Amino acid sequence: MHKLIFYTKENCPLCDDAKVLLDLLRPEYPFEMEERDIYTKDDWLEKYQLMIPVVQINDIMLDCEQITYDSLETALKKSN
Template sequence: MKVIFYTKEVCSLCDDAKALLLMLEREYPFELEERDIYTNDEWLEKYQLLIPFVKINDVTLDCEQVNIDSLEQALKQNV
């Protein structure tokens, strides 16, 4: 399973979200692909106000939805 994580440097919310993902990775193995929104204009335009933004197959979680429960539920759905 692949988890795409849209982030940027110097983002405390992104750091927290990544810590949650790494904690859950032990129970739900996945490949984490981090994408810095400042390396791609399309990502910057689309996700600038939504980061941290997590995509797990068809499930997407924006900055207001990312928490331990929502991440675990999305991972369970896609195992």
């Protein structure tokens, strides 16, 4: 099973959209998802505040400008 980290924050429409895409992909590409609110750790806030949402699947990182259904599906396939 894939291990996915989803960097997010509250009141973030782009994060909500990304989560919908992940939920659509989950039945075909099962994964365990850890959600991380960037405001709970200074390192995450500093690193990701301008890139949110960020999805990390193994060594693949997708930021807000890269997250699409196709890019997420490709990353999940590659991480097999």
